[in-house]
Amino acid sequence: MKKEFDVIVVGAGHAGCEAALASARLGHNTIIFATNLDTVAFCACNPSIGGTAKGQIVREIDALGGEMAINADKSILQMRMLNRGKGPAVYSPRAQVDKFVYHSTMKATLETTPNLVLRQAEVVSLEKTETGFVVNTSVDVKYCAKAVVLACGVYLNSRTIVGKCIEESGPNGFKSAKKLTDSLVALGMEPLRFKTGTPARVLASSVDFSKMEKQDGESSTCHFSYMNKGIPAQKRSCYLTYTTLETKQIVLSNLDKAPMYSGEIVGVGPRYCPSLETKIERFSDKERHQLFLEPEGECTQEFYVQGASTSLPADIQEEMYKSIAGLENVQIMRDAYAIEYDCFDATSLKNTLESKKIDGLFLAGQINGTSGYEEAAAQGLVAGINAVKFIENKQPLILTRQDSYIGVLIDDITTKQSTEPYRMMTSRAEHRLVLRQDNADLRLTQIGRDIGLVSDERYNLYLEKVEQIEKAKQCLNEVLSPKTVAEMFTSVGETLPKSGISVKDCLKRTNVNVKVLQQHLGLFEGFSDDVLEQIEINAKYEGYIAKQQALILDAEKMENKKLPNDLDYETVSGLRLEARQKLNYFKPSSLGQAGRISGVSPADVQILMVWLAQHRNNG
Amino acid sequence: MSIVALSTPAGRSAVAVVRMSGENSIEIAKKVFSPFPKSPNLLKVGNLDTGDFVERAMCVYFEAPKSFTGENMVEFHCHGGMAIVTSVIQVLLDNGARMAQNGEFSKRAFINGKMNLSETEGVIEMIDAETTAAVKAGENLLANNLGKKSVALQDKLLDLIAKTEVALDYPEEDLEEQTLLETQKETQEILDEIEKLLSTVKAGKIAKYGIDVAIAGETNVGKSSLLNALLGYDRAIVSSTAGTTRDTLDAHLTYKDTKFNFVDTAGIRQTDNEIERLGIDRAKKTMKEADLVLFVVNGKPLAQQEKTLYVLNKCDEIDYSNVNREDCVVTSAKDNKGIEELKEKIYKMFCADEIYSSGQMLTNARHVDCLNRAKEKLQIVVDNLFCTTVDCSALNIRDAWSALGEITGTTATEEIIDRIYSKFCLGK
CATH class of the missing domain: 3.30.1360.120 (Probable tRNA modification gtpase trme; domain 1)
Structure with a gap:
């Protein structure tokens, strides 16, 4: 018996959900598999969404018509804007979410979306056929489809490690997928082995919160989704605490029992998310390490101990946690563990997330060696959209470093070989002053609309905002008389200008913002805050933004110089040996991408440029 | 091929x-x-x-x-x-x-990683060098001394970038956060080093192109005779008629390792003669642009003036024994007296310091441009101008970093590489 679909999505984590929703919403018959339906959109690690660079990604997913922001907004426990005061380029929204609500809300969305089937089953094999793909499940029911999105997360051949106790298991005791990797290797894909970890969950009533610093959300940060106006209510607090000297002693005297040090773990872990034992060992001069207790949900006593992931044996874990200020009598509910899993080198993918070797096969999320819910969701959305484009034989969606963090993410992972799980950071985005969380809608809604994922309601909100911004801009060039300016500047402590200055120049002053202009001059009446935010940022950072935009144009020129897919770089004379090999391996889509491959020098790029020019002349 | x-x-x-x-x-x-x-x-x-x-x-x-x-x-x-x-x-x-093609050998050397950009430029500078001082400067480039320096500065900037960026990407870690003041201080240190490098530009120009020396003064004081004496042959027409030299006259002399570019000028006086007046205008312009003015007098020197050396000429006729000033040299162009002393004095004024003799100076306009751009960006950070938020300082430090990288070609755009290679002659 065979069941036929347009698109099969393997895995219902953050990547899989976005991929399946995109495909189904674009009108294609889609089935999404989870090894266990309780794992749908499960937040296996920290109960939070967003953060630096990740918050930007959530807003971008939203602008394109993805689900993550909307789903997160329904499960917020508290919300804040990180990096306030450090400049709009790095403002990053971050929410603590109720992970149970997050899961059940997403599951309900999948269940009620037309064209979408949610099915519990372990996929054990994938085969390419002439017309598409056949997958088989562990109960020997076959499904076929024209395109497949693999979003298996950390479930492939995963093992969890607590001291010497190793289990062939996925996160949180969910079962791992043991057969699919072999099937993918048979298709010519090369597996890597990565590692990550998660801290213990502890019982709130056993924690002495009075020894910790309470951290609440802000009452000024609005929802993730541009569709949801207003400020989410604060429902739960987080708590800040520290390790003690005792913690350090316990960890150091038990290092030999840590699997990372005893050689038990071979997978490569992320540098940016080290286990507590790694932190203590590597930064031994540091007396204490900061930890956050984060609520897992509204209807549970469980708290997540952020910053204290470990794979030490369970009894030592307990001793260690009890040495932390406020956790002296802690009752551990779930042990911390490290997890090892198979993933695949994403440089074997195009910048559409389609395999270079196997047409119609897309990979998204942690299977590509990334980490993070947001990074996964972003890839899932792009992979889902492009699976549809593939079936419809239409131009794929290619986001670029110039238009989005998602573009930066995909370009990075498909261009540079990762040696550790890839996490998005604002410093990876060279145009971050333009790629802000506040303007993701302005950057991407039109793209989402063209794809077909942006509803009329969302699109109208966007058009309205664009129109309002244009209107609000009109008064920027109005020149104010010295007398008008004097009164306002004096009251905010700005030095007086020698002659009349424009509204825009007023805004460039440190102590002048839109609110000041509203109060003193009655300007900008009737405009919403998000419109005025655009006016203010664009005026204050005008010089920098203009410069980045010029750089973006330069970069686009390089991106627009397309390199043929079938070009044999051995035939291009003048290229260095290393460059030839790398270029033949990567087959970059453009000169811009070629230049970002490590081992390809500016001189090599120049040679390619000459080659392109000659080729064009000959053609 | x-x-x-x-x-x-x-x-x-x-x-x-x-x-x-x-x-x-x-x-x-x-x-x-x-x-x-x-x-x-x-x-x-x-x-x-x-x-x-x-x-x-x-x-x-x-x-x-x-x-x-x-x-x-x-x-x-x-x-x-x-x-x-x-x-x-x-x-x-x-x-x-x-x-x-032009410069293709050097281009291949660059492409094959045998030389970095500033080293290949060193090759041009050495080939183009007319004096040993210029050769030394070129040799230094070739030895990658500037490259090493800019890599070291880039490295320091990279540290600074990392420090700023980590605070932006990890706002909640209890890192010892780099304060704005510390960033400014560290930026200032790098800025100082860049300025030190830039201060060698003048010496570099002199090593490469020589010292521009204007010979000026009133009519009939012996300017053209002085030029001839300095050169050791009769280059200029000399006569007792005041105002013989009308147009400016260039002549070059290599003294030790350095080129002197003399410009003889028309004597300065009030005149109704249209041609002579134009000559005097040119003389004034030459004096303004010169590195040094040899102001020839017969009699009392004027008050001390910037970049001016008084040549007290005709010592065979005039007694200068009571003049004892640093900015005066006593000569007799006619009898060839004091001429060697004058050359040595000029040389010492410009070429005596350590930098000059070590050859570690900037001789290349592109390098100066890179350093100036880096300097400008870092100055913004130090002055905390335009935008006061950290994301903007980070941006400026990054720009400075990539400007420095252009010196060795690590971030050079293809336009820069093109221009450099077009300057090469065939077969080098």
């Missing part, structure tokens, strides 16, 4: 060197030269068959990557006549080589 070119100057000479570089250059050479050297780096006498005639020449080959370009290379040292050279090159072309 192998490239070939004449590496020595075109024209008659005792020996001419024809160079070939490329994967198959050794194979091509074996077809025309026998007996071919048995091993690389060995200069061997033999016969070069051009087809028309057999040239008795020497041949040496280098194996990749141990050669200037990093590719296989062959050199033929033949007799230096144009007909011979043309035939030699022709037979190499017939056997599969092609003519090299």
Whole structure:
């Protein structure tokens, strides 16, 4: 018996959900598999969404018509804007979410979306056929489809490690997928082995919160989704605490029992998310390490101990946690563990997330060696959209470093070989002053609309905002008389200008913002805050933004110089040996991408440029 | 494909060197030269068959990557006549080589990682050098001294970038956060180093182009005689008629390792003569642009003036024994008295310091431009101008970093590389 679909999505984590929703919403018959339906959109690690660079990604997913922001907004426990005061380029929204609500809300969305089937089953094999793909499940029911999105997360051949106790298991005791990797290797894909970890969950009533610093959300940060106006209510607090000297002693005297040090773990872990034992060992001069207790949900006593992931044996874990200020009598509910899993080198993918070797096969999320819910969701959305484009034989969606963090993410992972799980950071985005969380809608809604994922309601909100911004801009060039300016500047402590200055120049002053202009001059009446935010940022950072935009144009020129897919770089004379090999391996889509491959020098790029020019002349 | 070119100057000479570089250059050479050297780096006498005639020449080959370009290379040292050279090159072309383009040998060296950008520029500077001071400066570039310095500065900036960025990407970690004040202080330190490098620009210009010396003064004080005495031959017309020199007159002299560029000018006086008046205007302009003005007087020197040396001429007629000033030199152009002392004084004024003798100075306008751009960006950070938020300081520090990277070509755009290679002459 065979069941036929347009698109099969393997895995219902953050990547899989976005991929399946995109495909189904674009009108294609889609089935999404989870090894266990309780794992749908499960937040296996920290109960939070967003953060630096990740918050930007959530807003971008939203602008394109993805689900993550909307789903997160329904499960917020508290919300804040990180990096306030450090400049709009790095403002990053971050929410603590109720992970149970997050899961059940997403599951309900999948269940009620037309064209979408949610099915519990372990996929054990994938085969390419002439017309598409056949997958088989562990109960020997076959499904076929024209395109497949693999979003298996950390479930492939995963093992969890607590001291010497190793289990062939996925996160949180969910079962791992043991057969699919072999099937993918048979298709010519090369597996890597990565590692990550998660801290213990502890019982709130056993924690002495009075020894910790309470951290609440802000009452000024609005929802993730541009569709949801207003400020989410604060429902739960987080708590800040520290390790003690005792913690350090316990960890150091038990290092030999840590699997990372005893050689038990071979997978490569992320540098940016080290286990507590790694932190203590590597930064031994540091007396204490900061930890956050984060609520897992509204209807549970469980708290997540952020910053204290470990794979030490369970009894030592307990001793260690009890040495932390406020956790002296802690009752551990779930042990911390490290997890090892198979993933695949994403440089074997195009910048559409389609395999270079196997047409119609897309990979998204942690299977590509990334980490993070947001990074996964972003890839899932792009992979889902492009699976549809593939079936419809239409131009794929290619986001670029110039238009989005998602573009930066995909370009990075498909261009540079990762040696550790890839996490998005604002410093990876060279145009971050333009790629802000506040303007993701302005950057991407039109793209989402063209794809077909942006509803009329969302699109109208966007058009309205664009129109309002244009209107609000009109008064920027109005020149104010010295007398008008004097009164306002004096009251905010700005030095007086020698002659009349424009509204825009007023805004460039440190102590002048839109609110000041509203109060003193009655300007900008009737405009919403998000419109005025655009006016203010664009005026204050005008010089920098203009410069980045010029750089973006330069970069686009390089991106627009397309390199043929079938070009044999051995035939291009003048290229260095290393460059030839790398270029033949990567087959970059453009000169811009070629230049970002490590081992390809500016001189090599120049040679390619000459080659392109000659080729064009000959053609 | 192998490239070939004449590496020595075109024209008659005792020996001419024809160079070939490329994967198959050794194979091509074996077809025309026998007996071919048995091993690389060995200069061997033999016969070069051009087809028309057999040239008795020497041949040496280098194996990749141990050669200037990093590719296989062959050199033929033949007799230096144009007909011979043309035939030699022709037979190499017939056997599969092609003519090299401007700067192509150096370009290949750069591409093959044998040299960085500033090193290749060092090659041009050395070849173009007219004085030993300029050679030294070029040699320094070639030795990658500037490259090392800019890499070191880039490295420091990278540290600073990392420190700023980590605070932006990890706002909630209890890192010892770099304060704005610390960032400014560290930026200032790097800025100081850049300014130190930039302060060598003047010395670099002098090493490369020489010292521009204007000879000025009233009419008939002996300016043109002084020029002739300095040069050691009669360059300017000398007569007792006031206002003989009308137009400015250039002449060059190499003193020790440095070039002196003298400009004799029209004597300054009130005149109704249109031509003389134009000459006087030119004299004033020359004085303004010069590195040094030799102001010739017969009698009392004027008050001290910037970049001015008073030449108290005609000491055979006038008694200067009571003048004892640092900015005065007593001469008699007619009797050749005090002339060597004057040259030495000029030399010491410009070329005596350590930087000059070490050759570690900036001689290249592109490098100066890179450093100036980096300086400008860092100054913004130090002054905390325009935008006060950290994301903007980070941006400026990054820009400074990439400007410095352009010196060695690590972040050079293709336009820069293009311009550099277009400056190269054939066959270097």
